[in-house]
Amino acid sequence: MIPAAFDFVRAESAAEAVAALAEHGDDAKILAGGMSLIPLMKLRLATPMVLIDVARIRDLSYIKDAGDHIAIGSLTRHRDVEISELLKAECGVVSAVTAQVGDNQVRHRGTIGGSVAHGDPASDLPATLLALDATFVVTGKSGHREIAATDFFEGFLETALGSEELLTEIRVPKAGPSGFNYQKFNRRAQDWAIVGAVAVTVGGAKKVGLVNMGSTPLRARQVEAALAGGASNSDAAQSAAADTEANQDLNASVEYREHLSRVLVRRALEAATV
Amino acid sequence: MKISVSVNGKSQEHDVEPRTLLVQYLREACALTGTKVGCDTSSCGACTVLLDGESVKSCTMFAAQADGGSVTTIEGLANTDGSLHPMQQAFHEKHGLQCGFCTAGMVLAAVSLLDENPNPTEKDVRFGLEGNLCRCTGYHNIVEAVLAAAAAKEAK
Numbered sequence: 001m002i003p004a005a006f007d008f009v010r011a012e013s014a015a016e017a018v019a020a021l022a023e024h025g026d027d028a029k030i031l032a033g034g035m036s037l038i039p040l041m042k043l044r045l046a047t048p049m050v051l052i053d054v055a056r057i058r059d060l061s062y063i064k065d066a067g068d069h070i071a072i073g074s075l076t077r078h079r080d081v082e083i084s085e086l087l088k089a090e091c092g093v094v095s096a097v098t099a100q101v102g103d104n105q106v107r108h109r110g111t112i113g114g115s116v117a118h119g120d121p122a123s124d125l126p127a128t129l130l131a132l133d134a135t136f137v138v139t140g141k142s143g144h145r146e147i148a149a150t151d152f153f154e155g156f157l158e159t160a161l162g163s164e165e166l167l168t169e170i171r172v173p174k175a176g177p178s179g180f181n182y183q184k185f186n187r188r189a190q191d192w193a194i195v196g197a198v199a200v201t202v203g204g205a206k207k208v209g210l211v212n213m214g215s216t217p218l219r220a221r222q223v224e225a226a227l228a229g230g231a232s233n234s235d236a237a238q239s240a241a242a243d244t245e246a247n248q249d250l251n252a253s254v255e256y257r258e259h260l261s262r263v264l265v266r267r268a269l270e271a272a273t274v
Numbered sequence: 275m276k277i278s279v280s281v282n283g284k285s286q287e288h289d290v291e292p293r294t295l296l297v298q299y300l301r302e303a304c305a306l307t308g309t310k311v312g313c314d315t316s317s318c319g320a321c322t323v324l325l326d327g328e329s330v331k332s333c334t335m336f337a338a339q340a341d342g343g344s345v346t347t348i349e350g351l352a353n354t355d356g357s358l359h360p361m362q363q364a365f366h367e368k369h370g371l372q373c374g375f376c377t378a379g380m381v382l383a384a385v386s387l388l389d390e391n392p393n394p395t396e397k398d399v400r401f402g403l404e405g406n407l408c409r410c411t412g413y414h415n416i417v418e419a420v421l422a423a424a425a426a427k428e429a430k
Contacts, residue, residue, distance in 0.1 A: 001314050008275055008292035008338050031339075038334045039316060051292070055339065079328075103405025104387065105319065108328040109335065189404035190317065 003041035010053045014139050014168055017054050021164045022141055024050045030166060031055070032075055035102065035110035036118040060113075060168055063087055069135075072170040074113025078102070081112055091172045093180035093200045097128045100182060103190050113167045116152075119159040119216070122192045124184065126153060127217035129170065131198050131209030137169035144168070153216035175202045181271035183264040184211070187251065194251045197240070197264035199272040206269065213244040213261055223265055233273070237266035277341040281306065282350025290337050296330075297321045299337035300347055308348035308378045312407070319406030322379035323347050329386035331405070348378035351385070361385050361423045370419035372410035380406050384420045394424060 009024075011017035021028055029048035031037060032055055040046040054060070060075040063084045070090050072081065081087060081098040088095050101107055101115070101124050115125045116136060134149045138161055152160050161167055178201035184193045196211030197220075206227045208220040222243065226236035241258035248254050278287045281304050288303045300306045300323065309332060312320030316334035323332045324346040351359040358366065361381050371377045380403065387394065387402040394402060399420045400413070408416060 002295070002298075003293045005291065005293055008336070034335060034339065035316070038336070042314070042334075053339065103319070104383065104390075104402055105322055105329045105331045105405045106316065108325075108330050108386075189401075 001042040003038070004044055004047040006041075006048055007050045008053065009050060011057060013057055014054075014060060014166055017052055017057065017166050018139060018141060018164065020050075020052045021166065024052070026163055028052055030117070032111045032114035032117075033077065033109035034114075035106050036114060036120065054166070055111075065090070066171070069171045069173055072112055072172065074116070074167045074169060075111050076113075078107035078110045078112065078115075079104075082107060087172075090174045090176065091132070092177075093128060093132070093175065093182070093198065094125075094172055096180065097124050097182045097198060100124055100184050112170055116170060117159060117161055117167045119153050119157050121153075121156065121214055121216050121218075122212040123217070124182070124193065124196060124198075124211060127196065127209035127211045128182070128198045128200075129172065130217045130219055131200055131207040132172050132175070132202060133207070134173075135171040136167055137171065138162070138165040139168045140165040146171075150219075156215040173202050175200060178202065179272040181268045183268045183271075185260055185264055195246075195257050195260040195264055197261060197268045199265070199268035201272065206272070208240070208265055208268070210240070210244065210261060210265075213241070213246045213257060215245065218244060220261075220265060223269075227269075233269040234266050237262050237269060240265035275338060277338055279337070279340050279342070280344040282346060288337075292336065292338050294337045295333055296323070296335040296337045296340050296345075297332035299340075300332060300345070303337075306347050306349050310375055310378060312375065312379075317405075317407070318376070319379045319383055319403075320376050322383045322406065324382055324386060327386070327389065329383045329405075346382070348381060351381065359385070360426050361388070361420070364419040364423035364426065365416070368415050368419035368422055370412065370416040372408075372412050376406060376408045376410075380408065380416055384416075384423065387420065388424055388427065392424060392427060394420070396421060 027049035031051045060073040062073040130149045180200040182198045184196045193211045198209040210218040222239035240261040246257035310320040312318035321333040
């Protein structure tokens with residue numbers, strides 16, 4: 001399967017990438033690792049006229065201690081996130097979940113920023129970053145702006161990222177050595193999650209993210225509220241499917257996904273308490 | 275667009291269309307057909323090659339993205355005297371293949387895996403090769419081969 005023809009532009013800096021976006025507008029797509037975009041292009045579900053390759057912008061690949069948070073450059077590859085000692089110590093859930101993205105080959109190419117900007121509700125990382133109340137830094141012509149993860153994911157593969165903006169940094173809180181767990185339910189190795197649930201404790205509060213339970217990554221707010229009110233893990237998990245809008249597909253009915261969400265949230269909470 | 279890639283240690287320069295996939299480039303421009311197109315959707319791993327020493331799926335990469343990089347295909351793994359790479363030798367000894375279609379990708383994925391984790395457990399090997407499918411259901415001997423290659427490397 002060969003994608004439709006396009007022009008290839010290589011950006012050597014964030015400023016060059018933003019300038020190229022301004023020049024080509026909606027005809028252009030940013031290419032980082034390409035692990036989400038290239039399959040869509042091969043199926044011709046995406047037919048950008050111009051690809052702006054940002055993978056060589058070295059200064060957007062980093063994991064830094066920024067005082068009250070950890071700053072991750074958007075072009076940091078999954079592999080580097082997976083093995084980062086800093087992340088393992090300060091926000092281990094990000095490394096642990098990243099280790100479950102795709103397979104080794106995918107993690108050698110794919111980037112955290114690509115995963116966020118693609119905004120797939122079935123992806124592992126967006127729901128995790130949503131649960132962490134991460135902040136996304138985007139760069140445009142007029143400079144940087146910060147977008148809270150809760151405001152970022154707007155619809156199926158739609159985000160608050162402007163068509164002339166580049167996602168440049170992901171900020172995650174220092175959760176310290178708190179408990180966390182990710183339950184990814186799939187039928188075969190390497191498949192997308194049919195449903196996933198991530199539980200993590202940040203600043204004493206338990207946060208729960210849901211994968212593939214709607215058109216965007218979701219938070220299980222009712223579960224979080226029940227836990228804050230003193231409910232047991234198993235009682236709180238009963239409301240995991242509240243406010244979700246799960247899809248039916250070949251793998252699962254809506255009812256089955258809702259059932260999975262309750263079971264997986266309970267398991268994630270129980271495992272995260274250790 | 276002009277690209278320059280080191281393939282199996284040999285410098286290659288070609289004028290390619292931007293949409294040329296790396297696997298197409300290797301098979302058609304470089305005439306290296308050891309790298310296979312299996313599923314063509316980055317699921318099966320038959321197209322796995324090493325880019326700057328790391329396993330990647332060449333069906334889900336543009337040749338343009340490898341510009342300036344160093345690619346190793348199955349043809350470039352054996353020593354110049356023709357003797358097999360330890361991973362190839364281990365696949366040979368443990369009979370880690372049946373039809374052979376997945377083998378090039380399996381071997382290269384396994385080389386990258388041992389590079390990152392020199393002493394893997396059986397579970398590490400099975401998880402580490404989750405991006406490579408064998409439809410002869412030959413995983414048992416493949417895993418044995420990778421563990422044998424790791425042990426051989428350790429013994430040196």
